[in-house]
Amino acid sequence: MPDALQQARDMWAADAASAALGMQLVELGPGEARVSMAVRADMVNGHDLCHGGLVATLADSAFALACNSRGPVTVAAGFAVDFLEPARLGQVLDAHAREVVLRGRSGLYDVTVRAGDTVIAEFRGRSRSLG
Numbered sequence: 001m002p003d004a005l006q007q008a009r010d011m012w013a014a015d016a017a018s019a020a021l022g023m024q025l026v027e028l029g030p031g032e033a034r035v036s037m038a039v040r041a042d043m044v045n046g047h048d049l050c051h052g053g054l055v056a057t058l059a060d061s062a063f064a065l066a067c068n069s070r071g072p073v074t075v076a077a078g079f080a081v082d083f084l085e086p087a088r089l090g091q092v093l094d095a096h097a098r099e100v101v102l103r104g105r106s107g108l109y110d111v112t113v114r115a116g117d118t119v120i121a122e123f124r125g126r127s128r129s130l131g
Contacts, residue, residue: 004071005029011068018061021054025065031099031109033065038092050087058095059111059123066097067107067127074107079125091115097125105129 012025026034037058039050067074097111111123
């Protein structure tokens with residue numbers, strides 16, 4: 001059986017969407033992951049702020065790594081995101097995902113997205129193992 005963390009790294013290596021957005025894996029451990037992304041000019045909306053969908057995508061990518069770090073193939077069952085501050089062009093965003101609870105095939109994960117010391121968004125994801 002392949003190492004669970006290596007399986008998550010392999011999943012990440014095949015993630016074309018996250019790669020296209022310039023996301024970088026910073027840290028990976030059992031039930032935990034950190035992913036970063038620099039806000040580029042093609043990521044800002046009509047208010048010159050980072051598009052909220054891209055902030056949510058960053059959090060979702062960190063969530064995917066954290067919930068797949070235990071071995072079984074796991075997918076999102078749903079998530080909610082609260083935007084607290086806008087992200088701006090040139091900022092580097094850091095998404096830190098943490099496992100809150102894992103029961104059977106279901107899990108709950110919290111992700112905090114920051115730009116430096118400023119909390120940009122809080123994300124809560126629900127996962128479901130397929131195996």
